[in-house]
Amino acid sequence: MLENVSDPGELIGVGVTGNRETELGTVDAVYLDTETERPEWVAVMTGLSGSRVSVMPLNEAEYRGGVLHLPYTREQVRNAPHQDLDHELSPDDERHLFGHYGRDHTLVTGQDDRDGGRLRRYEVTGR
DSSP states (O other), X not given: OOTTOXXXXXXXXXXXXXXXXXXXXXXXXXXXXXXXXXXXXXXXEESTTSOEEEEEEOTTOEEEXXXXXXXXXXXXXXXXXXXXXTSOBOHHHHHHHHHHTTOXXXXXXXXXXXXXXXXXXXXXXXX
16 A cells, blocks of 8 residues: 555656556546545556546555556556546445456455445645
């Protein structure tokens, strides 16, 4: 997890690399767990002109040197399920996305069900 990120807003606009340091894009949005207020997911602008946005979990992310490092391939990111970025991510959205990235939701979260917990988009203010 991103222990060295004190303000989720500092991730907005940073570069993202995947496995083998492949450039994936830049962070467009951060999603916080509504219970813990911790960053759990990022929306990353990908493609030649940033024309596509993919949502990726942060459970295996590292933030160092001003770059967010994730263990995913460009193909995984490109084929990620579409999410409506103006809305919260539901527990079902999370399960579906974890499955896409080959991660077991219960192993990652330690919970079978989040009892309706949701992830809200972090809103940057004062910029």
